[in-house]
Amino acid sequence: MQHWSVLESMSHLKIMEGNVKGGIDMKYETAEQLLIKAKEAHNKSFGEIDCNNRLRKSQKGVFGHVIEESHFGYEINSNSEPDFKDLGIELKVTPIKQNRNGSYSAKERLVLNIINYMEEYDKTFETSSFWKKNQKLLLMFYKWLPKVEPRELKIVQSILYEYPEEDLIIIKRDWEKLSRYINEGKAHLLTEKEFEYLSPCTKGANKNSMREQPFNVLKAKQRAYSFKSSYLTSIIREMVESEPLTYFSTKQELKQKTIEQLLEEKFEPYIGMTRDEMAAKLGVTITPKHKSFIPSLISTLLGVKGTKLDSIAEFEKANIQFKTVRLQPNGKPKESMSFVNIDFHEVAQESWEDSFLYNYFSETKFLFVVFQYDEQENLYFKGIQLWQMLEQTIETDLFAYWAEIRRVVNAGIKLEKKKRGISNNLPGSKFNGKFHVRPKGKDSNDKVSLPDGQMITKQCYWFNADYVANLLKGEE
DNA sequence: GCATGATCATGC
DNA sequence: GCATGATCATGC
Numbered sequence: 001m002q003h004w005s006v007l008e009s010m011s012h013l014k015i016m017e018g019n020v021k022g023g024i025d026m027k028y029e030t031a032e033q034l035l036i037k038a039k040e041a042h043n044k045s046f047g048e049i050d051c052n053n054r055l056r057k058s059q060k061g062v063f064g065h066v067i068e069e070s071h072f073g074y075e076i077n078s079n080s081e082p083d084f085k086d087l088g089i090e091l092k093v094t095p096i097k098q099n100r101n102g103s104y105s106a107k108e109r110l111v112l113n114i115i116n117y118m119e120e121y122d123k124t125f126e127t128s129s130f131w132k133k134n135q136k137l138l139l140m141f142y143k144w145l146p147k148v149e150p151r152e153l154k155i156v157q158s159i160l161y162e163y164p165e166e167d168l169i170i171i172k173r174d175w176e177k178l179s180r181y182i183n184e185g186k187a188h189l190l191t192e193k194e195f196e197y198l199s200p201c202t203k204g205a206n207k208n209s210m211r212e213q214p215f216n217v218l219k220a221k222q223r224a225y226s227f228k229s230s231y232l233t234s235i236i237r238e239m240v241e242s243e244p245l246t247y248f249s250t251k252q253e254l255k256q257k258t259i260e261q262l263l264e265e266k267f268e269p270y271i272g273m274t275r276d277e278m279a280a281k282l283g284v285t286i287t288p289k290h291k292s293f294i295p296s297l298i299s300t301l302l303g304v305k306g307t308k309l310d311s312i313a314e315f316e317k318a319n320i321q322f323k324t325v326r327l328q329p330n331g332k333p334k335e336s337m338s339f340v341n342i343d344f345h346e347v348a349q350e351s352w353e354d355s356f357l358y359n360y361f362s363e364t365k366f367l368f369v370v371f372q373y374d375e376q377e378n379l380y381f382k383g384i385q386l387w388q389m390l391e392q393t394i395e396t397d398l399f400a401y402w403a404e405i406r407r408v409v410n411a412g413i414k415l416e417k418k419k420r421g422i423s424n425n426l427p428g429s430k431f432n433g434k435f436h437v438r439p440k441g442k443d444s445n446d447k448v449s450l451p452d453g454q455m456i457t458k459q460c461y462w463f464n465a466d467y468v469a470n471l472l473k474g475e476e
Numbered sequence: 477g478c479a480t481g482a483t484c485a486t487g488c
Numbered sequence: 489g490c491a492t493g494a495t496c497a498t499g500c
Contacts, residue, residue, distance in 0.1 A: 292486080292487075294493095323493090324493080324494090326494090334495085335494070335495065335496095337493095338492075338493075338494085339492095340491080340492080341491075341492085418480095418481080418499090419498085419499070420480090420481065420482080420497085420498055420499070421480085421481040421482065421498090422481080423480080423481075424481095428479070428480070429478085429479060429480075430479080436479090436480085438479090438480065438481070438482095439480085439481055439482065439483090440482090440483090440491095440492080440493095441482085441483080441490095441491095442482095442483070442484085442489095442490085443482065443483055443484090444481075444482060444483080446483090446490090457481080457482080458491095460492090
């Protein structure tokens with residue numbers, strides 16, 4: 001199946017314009033015509049497109065309506081059929097954002113139709129409302145920019161999307177898991193975390209929007225099918241960068257096992273070996289302090305030697321980042337774990353929902369590759385652990401950490417010259433026992449500016465070593 | 477001995 | 489030149 005049906009050949013465009021530019025009743029006879037029409041919206045802002053003045057107030061979800069009505073001349077429907085019924089194509093208008101390093105990501109998850117527990121329970125994947133409505137998608141991306149009026153935002157790219165076979169295996173398994181929840185009368189216990197690509201996100205006017213479920217008197221939160229933003233990001237990356245992703249698993253393996261199980265199986269044979277034995281067995285050359293040693297170990301072990309970890313499909317699609325952990329004989333890491341450097345201007349302005357911390361830790365799964373030193377300082381491979389921060393930790397400890405950094409930055413960081421270096425009053429390792437702020441740069445002269453004009457040695461988000469030790473034990 | 481400030485090395 | 493994984497080193 002060809003899943004990228006991006007039409008770059010515009011040779012038909014002239015011929016088609018005559019048919020396509022019509023009144024409200026126009027029809028799009030082929031997917032290609034539809035895509036050509038979609039591309040006419042590129043580089044136009046919503047303000048330019050919106051002829052019914054729907055953007056008066058910036059209510060959510062209105063972007064899709066503007067495109068449907070004003071650009072395609074279709075009436076808005078919210079029934080169970082795809083938007084372009086005859087073609088079986090559902091239209092989705094969704095934001096992308098540019099990251100600090102220049103790459104693009106989905107700004108948010110892609111919300112699809114609401115799950116009616118009362119109707120979905122006796123369906124198969126093929127007869128489900130998800131599949132009926134979202135089998136083929138016309139994705140139109142607009143570029144989100146902070147603090148820019150909705151009417152100024154522009155459509156930048158459109159694609160027709162059909163699921164690659166490998167992804168469909170996982171999407172189907174996610175659907176089946178969801179279906180089991182409903183059939184076992186557990187719809188009220190659904191959470192997003194345990195789903196891989198397709199997950200049931202909450203949707204409603206507020207968190208009190210509840211729905212009946214067929215096999216339990218307890219009402220369940222109203223939820224909609226959604227693609228996790230990491231999955232959507234992988235679609236965007238593949239669209240922008242032409243570099244294809246490499247799968248380490250075969251379709252057969254994906255059918256039988258989750259990515260987590262597959263990873264565990266692949267790493268299992270090496271548990272208990274020293275790092276050098278692992279390297280020898282895999283034919284990876286160790287150069288001491290060679291930064292790329294662990295990544296090349298991982299890619300070799302997964303059978304995709306030479307592939308950058310960013311290009312491994314399963315990692316990209318599930319947004320899995322790896323981290324090496326070196327434990328001391330007592331089970332505690334010697335060092336704290338660092339993440340990205342703090343952009344203080346960003347922190348000072350952003351809301352919690354737009355913050356780097358919130359987004360990064362609610363979307364990222366970590367593959368911890370754990371080594372442990374014995375008393376003789378030999379380094380042994382202990383195993384792997386796939387981990388994601390608990391929602392509760394995000395809402396309490398991580399939020400407090402973010403709020404404190406923000407408070408201190410906005411009040412003006414107190415910098416104090418000490419015997420050794422310059423100290424500050426950003427949250428330290430005793431703040432809440434989990435996270436702290438610490439410098440990370442080339443040296444103490446490697447500085448960035450603060451919103452109040454002061455300069456500070458580059459600072460970084462860190463996990464306390466104790467927190468890492470605890471989460472590896474499953475106690476967060 | 478831990479907390480915290482500093483810095484090195486590598487890869488892009 | 490910069491980001492990032494890794495680690496050092498001082499002083500309380």
